[in-house]
Amino acid sequence: MTAVAEPEAATAEVVPDARQRTHWLDGVRGAAALFVVLHHMWLGSWPFFPEDRGPVWLGWLLYGHLAVAVFIVVSGYSLALAPLRHGGELVGGLRRFIRRRAWRILPAYWAALVLSMLLFVTLIEPSTGAGTATKSFVVHGLLLQDVIGNVAPNGTFWSIAIEWQIYFLFPVMLLLALRFGMVRVVLLTAGIVLVAHLLAGTDTVLSKINNVSPQFLLLFALGVLAAWTAHGRAPRPPRWALAGVAGASAAGLVTLAVAQGSPWMVGHWFWVDVIAGTGFAALLLLLSDSRSPVRDRTLGSRPAVFLGSFSYSLYLIHGPLLALAEEHVVEPLDLSPLAHFAVLLVLVLPVVLVACYAFFRLFERPFLTRRDFASLRTLPAWTLVAGRGRKRAAAGEELPVYR
Template sequence: MSGQAKNSEAVHLDHVDGLRAIAVLGVVLYHGVVHSTWPLYVQGLAASGSHGVELFFVISGLCLAFPFLRSYHRSGDLGFTASAFFAKRAVRILPPYYVVLVLFGLAALTALWRAAAAREPQGMTPHLTLPSFAAHFVFAARMEQLLDASFWTLRVEAIWYLLFPLALLAYVRARRVFWLVAAACPLAVLLNLRIPGFGTSLTMLVALPAFLLGIVAADWLLRRRTAPAWLIGLGVVAAVVAAVWEFRHPDIDNVRVRILWDFAAFAFVVLVSRSPAIRSAISTRAAIAVGVASYSIYLIHEPVVVIAEYLHVPPPLACVVGVAFGFALWWLVERTFTSDRVRRPMVAFVERMFSRAAGWRAVRGAPAPAPAAAVEAPQ
């Protein structure tokens, strides 16, 4: 491979980490403010940061779809094997999550945790039981039982992993069905269609368009497609309308507004992917470092921020402490499990288990268009 190609691939990897950094820092900032005693109008200003979650969802769709669409563009074969896909996802997501669960489970036994959680129960549960703790390990804990309120997105992400093979196949073989589903989700949300008593259904309807649009973003990146001006314009309008509404109603969590953030996040990802200037701006060493550690930061920061503010640490400094704990978790845990020395044998072992249990086979796509230039797959 030429040096020029290597440099091109590195830039793409860097800008994905930069996007992750923006997403996680927005979420941390939001939690630093929303769990503070600052006025509601300040919380309204910070509310937009919470939608780093939608940006994460778009990035997830992009990163999952990218290697398969790249294979499809090159050879007409998606090269998708369910056992390999689910093994990689399990090894990537579960070890750091389970370590954090154990740490939080032990911390929840302390008086400090219970006192901080009683003050801010929306950030962490003050009442942990053995059944609710066990439910965390299969993403089945109810919202009020969560050791870390941010864990709600992990359940959504797990459901997305199950839906992803169908979404990818629909994008390749049945594009109209793909777009019909993407359009039906916001329509269902606007009509408030949901399964009574099953709140995850509505949450998934809100989140699914962001994941699906991430697949589109991956395809556009491979095709070197320029971001249309109308898309960027609509993305800006969607973000402004949603931000203004949330500023005026900081005490109301209206899930319908999240649909606008899904589209705004997609437009932003497409813009960044096709703008060398913006890519360069968010690909600094500091941004890349935060992006690499973003999963660990996301996993651990909210209870840390809540406890820090309970101890009268100012919200900005509490956010810094939360990020610092995230870097520590990445250094001590996640970095180890993502190293090739540990990751590869774990993936191989889990893949063999899945293959023997289900006999999964590879999924192939329809004939592909002309091959696109090689681009490194984001992780």
């Protein structure tokens, strides 16, 4: 896809480290994924959502939804880095971009869908009818679970559909940004998202607009703007202003949570996400400063980057694993809520992390290191199967033919 560069940014240069992997972003992803896991452990211990009946000092775990807002902002930021290396253009156009995005997220997602569905219909909700399960499987397989009603086999899959749909709008954002500037694109996106939210408040078929969480499109655009700004294609606000926006966002969320209560917050996710996403985009821009030793010692540390390396797999399958542990291990112990949470934290969480890492090695990592089906043939498992086939052929055994 080609586009006309905006005149004022035609000579802008990308900072030298734009071509290198931004490891600290993995730390952000890992922290957000772990927050979601802790949130679901909290829900299993105090199952009164959206009411907060747990200890005050654990009340922040009720808001695991905000981690999804973080993921969306980070997605916008990280996906903007590659075009920024080429003057803001999406090299290869829409087809290449969608193909690469599909190769990145769909294999692990589909594997997680199969695993989640099997666990759901056999161990978690065995009373699920065949028709219901089939519809859910097809809807989720097509990434339409946010627009078609279904029974969810995995509570985290809803956000994958939303992000996938946003991908198709990303090239449009880039085209408009190169023509009019990214700041104007964000303002335009904000206007469209606000109108969509207002229409969703009407007593018509348009009320279903909120099912696709339109605010996440704005958060994605804010992430793109943060990358655009960090690499010199938009005016960079002073650090004190960015810190002020991030601090005001955090203070505003805490104030609302205390003054209005968690049911109100959950009932107003649109505005809560917008506030949180704006603050996090400002924080992300602050963190993008190469002179950030604190960032490198925390988010860029080896444990944080390692956790972030399989954060997608952790996000995808921790839900059914926790549900199994809840139903078959922890609940029979009949513990107090706090003891229930402690058992999940100390005993179950390490097992879940190991299982998710194993899932990552099997179903996600091969598609990170290999970019097409031909290169998948170099996988040890494929080589092993192919080797057995050659031995069988040499022995004169007839091999099956797949068409």
